Amino acid sequence: MTKAQVLVVGAGLAGVGAAVELARAGQPVLVADRAPRAGGAIHRQPLPGRAAISSHAARWDRLIAEAQALPIDWAFETKFAGLDHTGTALLSGATNRLMRPAALVLALGAREAVRPRTGWTLPNVTTAGALQIELKTQGLAPQGRVLLAGNGPLLIAVAAQMTRLGNPPVAIVESAAPFAHPLHSLALPLSYLREAAGYMATLIRARVPILTRAEVVAIRAEGTALSVRVETPKGPRVFTVDRVGLHDGIRKNDGGVTACAAVPVLALGDCAEVLGARAALASGRAGGIALARALTNGTPRETVPSTTLVRERAAQQRLARIYAHDAMARLADLPGGTVICRCEGGTLDDLRALGPTPRVRELRLLGRFGMGPCQGRSCGEWVARASADDPGLPPPDTPLGRARWPLAPIAIADLIAATSDTGAAPLPSEGT
Amino acid sequence: MDDLGRYDAIVLGAGVIGASTAWHLVQAGLSVALVDAEGPAAAASGASDGAVSVASKKPGPLARLATASLLYTRNLAADGPLMHGYHPRPTYIFGSGPAEGAAIDALIAKLDALGDAVRLRRDGAADLLPGTGASVERLVELTGEGHMPGYVAVAGYLRDPRIVKIWPARVRGLEETDAGVIVDLGTRRLHASRVIAALGVSTTTLFPQMPVIPRAGQLFVTDRGAPGALPGALTSAAYLLAKTTDMTALPRPPVVIDPLSTGQYLIGSTREDHADPGRVDFATLQKLMTRAAETWPALRNRRVIRAFAGVRAAVSDGLPIVGLAPGSTRVTLATGFEGDGICLSAVIGREVARMAADEAPTPALSGDLAALAPTRFTALQEGAA
Amino acid sequence: MSGPVIYWRDRILAFTPGESVAHALTRAGIAAFGPGPVGVPRAVFCGIGQCQMCLVQIDGRTVEACLTLCRDGLRVGPEQEINHD
Numbered sequence: 052m053t054k055a056q057v058l059v060v061g062a063g064l065a066g067v068g069a070a071v072e073l074a075r076a077g078q079p080v081l082v083a084d085r086a087p088r089a090g091g092a093i094h095r096q097p098l099p100g101r102a103a104i105s106s107h108a109a110r111w112d113r114l115i116a117e118a119q120a121l122p123i124d125w126a127f128e129t130k131f132a133g134l135d136h137t138g139t140a141l142l143s144g145a146t147n148r149l150m151r152p153a154a155l156v157l158a159l160g161a162r163e164a165v166r167p168r169t170g171w172t173l174p175n176v177t178t179a180g181a182l183q184i185e186l187k188t189q190g191l192a193p194q195g196r197v198l199l200a201g202n203g204p205l206l207i208a209v210a211a212q213m214t215r216l217g218n219p220p221v222a223i224v225e226s227a228a229p230f231a232h233p234l235h236s237l238a239l240p241l242s243y244l245r246e247a248a249g250y251m252a253t254l255i256r257a258r259v260p261i262l263t264r265a266e267v268v269a270i271r272a273e274g275t276a277l278s279v280r281v282e283t284p285k286g287p288r289v290f291t292v293d294r295v296g297l298h299d300g301i302r303k304n305d306g307g308v309t310a311c312a313a314v315p316v317l318a319l320g321d322c323a324e325v326l327g328a329r330a331a332l333a334s335g336r337a338g339g340i341a342l343a344r345a346l347t348n349g350t351p352r353e354t355v356p357s358t359t360l361v362r363e364r365a366a367q368q369r370l371a372r373i374y375a376h377d378a379m380a381r382l383a384d385l386p387g388g389t390v391i392c393r394c395e396g397g398t399l400d401d402l403r404a405l406g407p408t409p410r411v412r413e414l415r416l417l418g419r420f421g422m423g424p425c426q427g428r429s430c431g432e433w434v435a436r437a438s439a440d441d442p443g444l445p446p447p448d449t450p451l452g453r454a455r456w457p458l459a460p461i462a463i464a465d466l467i468a469a470t471s472d473t474g475a476a477p478l479p480s481e482g483t
Numbered sequence: 484m485d486d487l488g489r490y491d492a493i494v495l496g497a498g499v500i501g502a503s504t505a506w507h508l509v510q511a512g513l514s515v516a517l518v519d520a521e522g523p524a525a526a527a528s529g530a531s532d533g534a535v536s537v538a539s540k541k542p543g544p545l546a547r548l549a550t551a552s553l554l555y556t557r558n559l560a561a562d563g564p565l566m567h568g569y570h571p572r573p574t575y576i577f578g579s580g581p582a583e584g585a586a587i588d589a590l591i592a593k594l595d596a597l598g599d600a601v602r603l604r605r606d607g608a609a610d611l612l613p614g615t616g617a618s619v620e621r622l623v624e625l626t627g628e629g630h631m632p633g634y635v636a637v638a639g640y641l642r643d644p645r646i647v648k649i650w651p652a653r654v655r656g657l658e659e660t661d662a663g664v665i666v667d668l669g670t671r672r673l674h675a676s677r678v679i680a681a682l683g684v685s686t687t688t689l690f691p692q693m694p695v696i697p698r699a700g701q702l703f704v705t706d707r708g709a710p711g712a713l714p715g716a717l718t719s720a721a722y723l724l725a726k727t728t729d730m731t732a733l734p735r736p737p738v739v740i741d742p743l744s745t746g747q748y749l750i751g752s753t754r755e756d757h758a759d760p761g762r763v764d765f766a767t768l769q770k771l772m773t774r775a776a777e778t779w780p781a782l783r784n785r786r787v788i789r790a791f792a793g794v795r796a797a798v799s800d801g802l803p804i805v806g807l808a809p810g811s812t813r814v815t816l817a818t819g820f821e822g823d824g825i826c827l828s829a830v831i832g833r834e835v836a837r838m839a840a841d842e843a844p845t846p847a848l849s850g851d852l853a854a855l856a857p858t859r860f861t862a863l864q865e866g867a868a
Numbered sequence: 869m870s871g872p873v874i875y876w877r878d879r880i881l882a883f884t885p886g887e888s889v890a891h892a893l894t895r896a897g898i899a900a901f902g903p904g905p906v907g908v909p910r911a912v913f914c915g916i917g918q919c920q921m922c923l924v925q926i927d928g929r930t931v932e933a934c935l936t937l938c939r940d941g942l943r944v945g946p947e948q949e950i951n952h953d
Contacts, residue, residue: 085917085935087886092916098886128937130917135764144935149765163914172921174899174911181915181934185891194895309761393913393921396906410522410651412529416634424706424788424920453761459917460706460786462929467773467783473766706930707905709948746905784928 056081056124057342058140058152060131063091064111064328065320066158067118068335069342074121076343078153083126083142085459089115092160092180093328101190104212106246107328114332133456138313139473141457143465151473154315154342155308158335161321162304165201165297166378167391167399167433170270175277179298183209192216195293198279200224200267203300203374204247207261211250214257221292222260224267224281226299227376231263235373240366242329262288266381270295299378301325306428306449307458317342330363382437391437392430394423399437408440411452421451424460490516490647492839493666493675495654495689498528499633500817500824501681502640503832504839506564508679509645511840516673518666519650523641526683527824528633530702530760530793532741532749534716535629535826537601538574541726541801542593544851545823550600551848552830553628559829565631568639570744573604574625575612577778578720582734584621586720591623601627614712618777621720630716630741633825640832649673657689657814664813677839678814683796684758686818690808694799694860695819697758699792701767703750705785710746717778725754727801736774740782748782750775755792763790797821805831806838806856815839816857872940883938890915890922890933893944901933902946910947923947 057073059066062084070080082089090096094111097103128145134155135141142148163180170176179201182193192213197220199206210220229236236244254261265283272278279290304322319338320331337357344350387400397420402409405418414420420434421427427434427450435450490513494505497519505517519525535556540546560569578587594601604626605611609619641648649668657678658665666673680686686695722737730737730753741749750771755762768790776782798804798819808814817835820827834844834852844852873880874889876898883892890912893901901910901924913921915934922933925945933944 087937098884128935130935132765136759136762137764137766139765141765141768149769162918165913172908172911174901174909177912178914181912184915185894188887188891189895390908393908393919394906396904396908410525412522412525412634416524416529417638422789424786425918426789429914429919455761456763456790457787460788460920461768462786462931463705463772463776464783464929466769466787467776469769471766471769784930786930 054079055151055153057154057156057346058083058131058150059156059158060084061091061158061160061320061322062086062089062125062127063158063160063320064093064114064331065160065322065335065338066091066156067114068332069156069158069319069339070123071114071117071121072336072339073343074118074123076340076347078343078346079122079124081124081126081152083129083131083146085128085130085144087127089118089125092184093331095184095187097190098188104187104190104216110332130459130461132461133458134308134311134314134316135456136309136311136313137473138311141461141466141469143461143469147465147469149469149471149473152314153346154317156338156342157305157308157316157318157322158320159304159322161301161325162428164299164302164432165429166299166382167385167389168267168270168297169386169389170272170277171297172390172393173270173272173277175293176270176295176297179205179209179296182294182296183212186212186216192218193294194218196221196291197294197296198222198224198290198292199296199298200279200281201298202226202376202378203298204370205298205301207247207250207254209296210259211253214253214259219254219257219259221290222262223254224265225261225263226266226378226381227374228263229373232373235369239369240362243366264376267295267297300374302432307426307456309453309455315342315345324364326360326363326367330360333357333359379436382433391433392420392423392427394425394430395419397430402434402438405438409438411450414438414451426455427451488516488647489674490514491675492677492679493518493664493673494679494681495519495666496681496683496685497523497637497641497648497650498526498681498683498824499524499636499828500683500820500831501679502637503828504679504681504817504835505646506640506643507832507836508839509643511836513840514647515645516647516649516675517641518652518654518668518673520653520685522650524634524637526685527793527795527822528637530791531633531822531825532702532716532739532751533630533632533635533825534574534741535569535631536574537597537628537826538576538590538594538625539718539723539726540823540826544854545802546593546597547851548830548848549823549826550597552827553600555833556629556631556826556829564639564642565636565829566639568635569629569631571627571629573715574628575622575715575717576625576720576723577615577619577622577717578735579618579620580734582724583720586724587621587623590720590723594625601625614779614781615717616777616780631825636825636828654689659811659813676813679817679835679839680808680814681817683818684794686796686804686816690816692809692860693804693816693818693857695796695804696756696799698795698797698821699755699757699759699762700752700795700822701755701763701771701790701792702752703763703768703772703787704789705748705750705782706788707746708785710742710744712781713740713742713748713779716741719774719778722752730754736770738771738774738778740775740779748785750782752793758794760792760794762792793822795820795822800859803827803855804857805835805852806858809857809861872938874938874942874944876944887938888934889924889926889936889938889942889944892938893933903948905948
C-alpha cells in the first residue's frame with residue numbers, strides 16, 4: 052500500500068513552503084488550489100507572456116524552483132470542500148476526489164474584510180484585493196477612473212502598483228489617519244518602511260490625492276459610471292468614477308474546518324494569523340518540518356518559535372495602531388436598507404427586526420444571515436457587531452454558529468463523479 | 484436567588500411542541516412562561532425538513548394522531564397561528580426494486596385504513612411527474628399533506644404576546660410541592676401550578692429515567708434556483724423503511740428531496756445514534772446525492788452549500804412520551820417525537836394543554852394518547868425488578 | 869476574430885489563454901452579470917471565489933466567473949436567466 056498523501060490546501064507562500072519541507076522529508080504531498088497556477092494572493096502569477104508585478108518575485112522564483120525539483124502532486128482549479136469527522140477530505144473541480152490524507156495543512160491565505168456601505172453591491176464595486184488580482188494576472192492596471200477606499204496599507208500598495216502601470220487611481224479614501232503617527236511608523240521594520248516609502252514616492256510623484264479620516268458614505272450608479280459621496284474633515288466631496296475598490300483590512304481565515312480526531316490538521320500562514328508574506332513563508336516551512344517529523348517519528352508537532360513570526364507580529368500590531376479608527380460608528384450610521392448579507396440580501400433593517408441581541412438560531416433561521424453560499428464568512432463579522440450589546444467588542448470567532456463544511460459550494464455533478472479511495476460504506480450504494 | 488414570577492403554567496423547551504403547548508395554554512386563559520436554554524427552535528425543530536406527513540408515520544397510534552394533527556393544522560393555518568406557516572402540497576413516494584415496491588404497497592394499505600385525510604392520487608412510474616429520472620420504477624402521488632418548516636411554526640405560535648418568553652435560561656432543577664412547582668434557573672426561580680417539559684433531546688438532563696436518545700440525520704442544502712419545479716417532497720420508500728430498519732440493511736440510500744420556498748433543495752437523510760450536529764460525512768453525502776440526482780436530475784446542476792445533522796429525540800420503543808411524569812401530579816412530559824414533532828405539534832400542543840388544565844383528552848384520541856404515557860417505562864422497570 | 873473566443877449572451881469576446889471568465893468579461897466592459905436570486909446583482913466582488921457574488925451559468929451549471937478559466941467556444945450566461953430546472 053502506498054503511503055497516504057498530506058493534503059496541502061493553498062498554493063501560496065505558506066502552502067508551497069510547507070509542501071517543500073514535507074516532500075524533502077519524504078512525505079507524499081498533494082497541493083490543491085482554486086487558482087490555475089501556484090502563487091496565492093501575494094505572488095499571483097501573470098498570464099503567460101505577461102510581465103510579473105509582484106515586488107518580491109525572486110523570493111517566489113526560488114521557492115517554486117525548489118518545489119519543482121521535489122516530487123509534489125498538484126491539483127489546480129480544485130476546491131477543497133472540507134474534512135469530515137471520519138478523516139475524509141473532498142476535492143472538487145478539475146480534480147474530483149474523496150481522499151483520506153495523512154494530514155491536512157490549511158494554507159488558505161487571509162480573508163479580505165469589507166465593511167458594508169451604501170451602494171457596495173453595485174457592479175464595478177469590488178474589493179481592492181480583486182483589483183490587485185486583476186492587475187497581477189493581466190500585468191495591466193485596471194482601466195478607467197478608479198477610486199480606492201477603506202482602511203489599511205493595501206490601499207497604498209494597490210494605488211502605487213496601478214500608478215506604475217500607467218493608471219493612477221483618482222484618489223485614496225482612508226478612514227484612519229495613518230500619517231498622524233510618525234513615531235509608530237518609524238518603529239516599523241526597515242523592510243516595511245522601505246516598501247511604504249517606495250509606494251508613497253510613486254503616489255506623490257503622480258499627485259494621487261490621499262484623503263485621510265475620510266469615508267465613502269454612498270455609491271450610486273449614474274449611467275455606466277459610479278457617483279461616490281465621500282465625507283472628509285474638510286466637508287463632503289463627490290467623485291465620478293468607473294470602478295471602486297473597497298478594503299477594510301484582512302482577517303485570518305481558518306473557519307469551516309472542524310477538529311478531526313482521525314487526521315492532524317495544521318493551519319499555517321495568513322489563514323491562521325495575519326502576519327504577511329515573510330511570516331507566511333516562515334510559518335509554512337516551520338509547519339512543514341514539524342509535521343513531517345510528527346508523521347515520521349510520532350514526535351509531538353511543535354513548531355519552532357521563529358524570530359520572523361515574533362518580529363512580524365510586533366510589526367502587524369504597530370500597523371493596526373497606525374490604521375486604527377472607529378469603524379463601528381460608521382456601521383451604526385448606515386441607512387436601514389443597506390445590504391449586510393450579500394448572499395441572501397439581508398439588510399440592516401432585517402437584522403434590527405430580530406430584536407436586541409438575537410440568538411444565533413434566530414439570526415440564521417429568521418434573518419437568514421449566514422445561510423447563503425458563503426456561509427456567513429463575509430457578513431458574520433458585521434452581523435455580530437451590528438447586533439451585539441457592545442459593538443466595540445471584537446466579534447466571536449464564529450458569530451453565526453459553528454464551523455461547517457463545505458468551505459466552498461460543491462457542484463453536485465462533481466461530487467457524484469468524485470473517485471473514492473476511502474473504502475467507506477455507511478450506506479447501501481444505488482442498486483445493490 | 485431572585486424569585487421571578489408566578490405562572491399558571493411554565494413550558495420548558497421552545498421547540499415546536501413547547502411553542503404549540505404554550506400557545507394553546509394562553510388561549511385557555513392561563514398565564515404562561517416559555518423557557519429555553521437557547522432560544523426558539525434551537526434544536527430539532529430548527530433543523531427539520533418540515534414535512535407535515537402522515538405517510539411517513541409508523542402505523543398505529545402515531546399514524547392516527549398524525550392524521551388528526553394534519554386536519555387540525557389545516558384549521559390553524561386557515562385563520563390561526565399557522566396562517567403563514569403551513570402550505571398544502573403533494574407528497575411523492577418513489578422506489579425501485581422489490582423491497583421498496585413492497586414498502587409502497589404497505590403505505591397505500593396504511594393510508595386506506597386511516598380514512599381520507601391523505602389520499603392516493605396517482606400510482607405509476609417516473610412519467611407521472613415531469614422531471615423525474617428514468618431510474619424511478621414506481622412513483623405514487625399523495626394529496627392532503629403539506630409543508631411547515633419548524634422554525635416558522637414556532638414563530639407563528641410565539642407571535643401571541645401573552646406568552647412570556649424566557650431565554651437563554653437553563654433549567655437546573657424542578658421542585659414539586661403541594662403548592663406547585665418551582666423551576667430553578669440558577670440565578671432565579673419561577674413558580675407555577677403546572678410544568679410541561681417539551682425538552683426533546685435534553686429530556687434526560689431533568690428526567691434521567693426516560694429512555695430518550697439522540698438520533699441524528701444528515702441534511703444537505705443546495706443553492707437557490709427557480710422555485711416551483713418540484714411541487715412537493717420526493718421521498719424514497721427506503722426512507723420509510725429506515726424508521727424500522729437498520730441503516731446498513733436498507734435496500735437503497737434513504738433519500739428525501741424536499742423543495743424549499745427559497746428555490747433551494749433540502750436533501751436527507753440518515754438515522755444515526757449520536758447527538759453531534761456537526762457529524763456529517765462526504766461518503767454519505769455522495770451516496771445520498773447520487774441517488775437524489777438520479778431521481779431528480781435537475782439536481783446535477785446544483786451545488787451543495789450547507790451540511791449539518793438534525794438531532795431528533797428518539798425513544799427506545801419508537802413512540803413519543805406524552806403524559807404526567809412518573810410520580811408527579813404537576814409535571815407533564817411531551818417529548819421523543821423523533822422528527823415527527825412538526826406534524827404532531829398541533830394536536831399534541833392542544834391535548835397537553837388540556838391535560839395541564841385537568842381536562843379530559845379529546846375522546847377520539849384518548850386511546851392513542853394513553854399509549855404514549857410515560858408510565859409505560861416505570862411499569863417495565865417494576866416488572867423487571 | 870481569429871483567436872479563441874467565449875460567448876456572453878449575443879456578444880463574442882476574445883480572451884487570452886489562462887484568463888478567467890470574470891477578467892474576460894471585465895475587459896469587455898461587462899460588469900453586471902445579471903440579477904441574483906435575492907436582488908443583489910451578480911458581479912465580481914472578491915475575485916478569489918470566496919464571496920459567491922460573480923456566479924454565472926456555463927453548460928447549465930452555476931460557477932464562479934472568477935475561478936473559471938475561458939475555453940474556446942464557452943457559452944456564458946447570467947445565473948438566473950438560464951436556470952429553469
